[in-house]
Amino acid sequence: VDLSTTIAGAHLDNVFFNASGVWCQHEEELQALLESGSGSLITKSATYEHREGNPSPRYLPLPSGIGSINSMGLPNEGYEYYLNYARKFDYTHAKPLFISLSGLSLADNVKMVEAFVQANLPCILEVNFSCPNVPGKPQLGYDIDAMDAALATLAPLIKKPFGIKLPPYFDIAHFDQVAAVVNKYDNLAYVTCINSVGNGLAIDLDTETALIKPKDGFGGLGGLMVLNTALANVNAFYRRLPGKQVIGVGGVVSGKEAFLHILAGASAVQIGTQLKEEGPAMFDRIKKELTEIMEKKGYKSVEEFRGKVKTL
Numbered sequence: 001v002d003l004s005t006t007i008a009g010a011h012l013d014n015v016f017f018n019a020s021g022v023w024c025q026h027e028e029e030l031q032a033l034l035e036s037g038s039g040s041l042i043t044k045s046a047t048y049e050h051r052e053g054n055p056s057p058r059y060l061p062l063p064s065g066i067g068s069i070n071s072m073g074l075p076n077e078g079y080e081y082y083l084n085y086a087r088k089f090d091y092t093h094a095k096p097l098f099i100s101l102s103g104l105s106l107a108d109n110v111k112m113v114e115a116f117v118q119a120n121l122p123c124i125l126e127v128n129f130s131c132p133n134v135p136g137k138p139q140l141g142y143d144i145d146a147m148d149a150a151l152a153t154l155a156p157l158i159k160k161p162f163g164i165k166l167p168p169y170f171d172i173a174h175f176d177q178v179a180a181v182v183n184k185y186d187n188l189a190y191v192t193c194i195n196s197v198g199n200g201l202a203i204d205l206d207t208e209t210a211l212i213k214p215k216d217g218f219g220g221l222g223g224l225m226v227l228n229t230a231l232a233n234v235n236a237f238y239r240r241l242p243g244k245q246v247i248g249v250g251g252v253v254s255g256k257e258a259f260l261h262i263l264a265g266a267s268a269v270q271i272g273t274q275l276k277e278e279g280p281a282m283f284d285r286i287k288k289e290l291t292e293i294m295e296k297k298g299y300k301s302v303e304e305f306r307g308k309v310k311t312l
């Protein structure tokens with residue numbers, strides 16, 4: 001079966017890659033993704049300066065096994081590290097490179113975008129509007145006018161097809177409002193849905209203590225428990241963004257959830273929590289599982305069923 005796809009004009013041999021933030025902060029991790037069964041790779045969201053991020057423990061899988069909680073706080077090597085990586089990257093390689101940018105201000109995003117545009121590299125830029133874990137920095141994804149204003153500045157600067165990382169929305173009116181903004185920008189080629197479900201709280205029964213240290217234990221939720229919110233956001237934006245694409249992320253632990261994301265409309269599928277827990281070998285497992293599901297159902301390519309979820 002054919003698991004290949006094209007995102008923002010770049011060809012991926014298979015639909016899978018890492019969720020930004022997981023296995024992608026350092027070159028060694030990115031190299032492991034290059035050598036894995038993934039179809040692509042995306043870097044950890046970059047800020048203008050290097051950041052240590054929040055104090056640990058700041059990521060944990062939940063004892064219940066249904067997901068994870070993180071309040072990393074945007075730890076990253078600073079954007080120049082990723083710009084240098086993008087300069088050295090072998091673009092003849094079968095895997096396209098995505099670069100995630102998450103400036104702490106519009107000015108920082110402008111400076112980082114200008115540097116990448118100046119470098120004129122084949123990598124695809126993705127602006128992260130949805131980090132929920134920087135104390136004192138409300139995420140732009142929930143300030144729709146501010147996100148629109150940022151895009152009005154960034155889209156013309158980027159010129160080429162690019163994407164944005166969105167938080168989960170939980171109200172039909174918000175799907176409508178965000179889609180109206182996204183549809184204003186022709187080169188905004190795709191949206192990645194969803195980022196973690198922000199500011200959850202995990203508490204340990206025995207110690208009666210929050211699991212993670214930052215922000216009184218408040219952190220973004222991921223893993224299987226967010227699957228159905230992720231599917232809704234993928235399908236809501238698939239229905240509302242004609243001519244654009246959706247990358248699905250959230251709750252993919254096997255070929256089954258990947259199949260559901262594609263059925264909901266995803267052109268590619270990213271994996272975070274499960275990749276963090278299982279490591280890059282996971283990609284070979286999940287590709288095999290999706291292939292088996294497709295063979296059983298008689299689908300030869302992901303194109304045949306993308307977005308074809310039925311309603312009653």
Ligand SMILES: O=C(O)c1[nH]c(=O)[nH]c(=O)c1Cl
Nearest residue numbers: 071072073074131133196220
């Ligand atoms: O705390 C983080 O670094 C983080 N954690 C997330 O769950 N999503 C993000 O976009 C980021 Cl930037």
